[in-house]
Amino acid sequence: MFASIYDKTDKGRQEIATRQFQLPNRLRTLLVMVDGKQSAADLLRKVQPLGLDENSVQELIDGDFISPMEIVAPVNEVAETAPNANPDISTETSYLSDSSIPELSGPEQFHAVYRFFNDTIKANLGFRGFALQLKVERASNLGDFEQLRIPFLEAVMKAKGRDFARNLRDQLDVLLYQGRQVQGRTALDED
Structure with a gap:
């Protein structure tokens, strides 16, 4: 057990x-x-x-x-199975074309975004991400996750640098927005 x-x-x-x-x-x-x-x-x-x-x-x-827990594919594998989803390519804007959207239903999308936040906060922010982790646990819908996007990306950029944060932003946007225009801008979007 x-x-x-x-x-x-x-x-x-x-x-x-x-x-x-x-x-x-x-x-x-x-x-x-x-x-x-x-x-x-x-x-x-x-x-x-x-x-x-x-x-x-x-x-x-x-x-x-x-x-x-049931054994499921990690979030990174879900993102990698999306056509043309390449986490090594950073984009100038946070808009994803229809060809890079994984086919996820509402509950699957919520679970994938939840796992993404859990995995990346713990791996990249450690104890500094504890407050964000609590907000992830309180999230009850995708809108809650959208509100966490900017604080999460800013914390990652501060801890790991702009390029690393852009990579995570691109992966998150594929899961979170599935092709819609991103509303909130971050320091990552400015050059």
């Missing part, structure tokens, strides 16, 4: 966003760390100094805050 990879359920995301179920702070800390990439054993090694153990994970499972 502890070798399985767990992710938050809808109830778990709702707890992060609203504290509706009033989880104790220690369990809530563990819930925030559940990311769909680490096994329960890996998580427990990180939170052991906080006094959390197997019973803590079991409480989250029993409370339906987390569940074992």
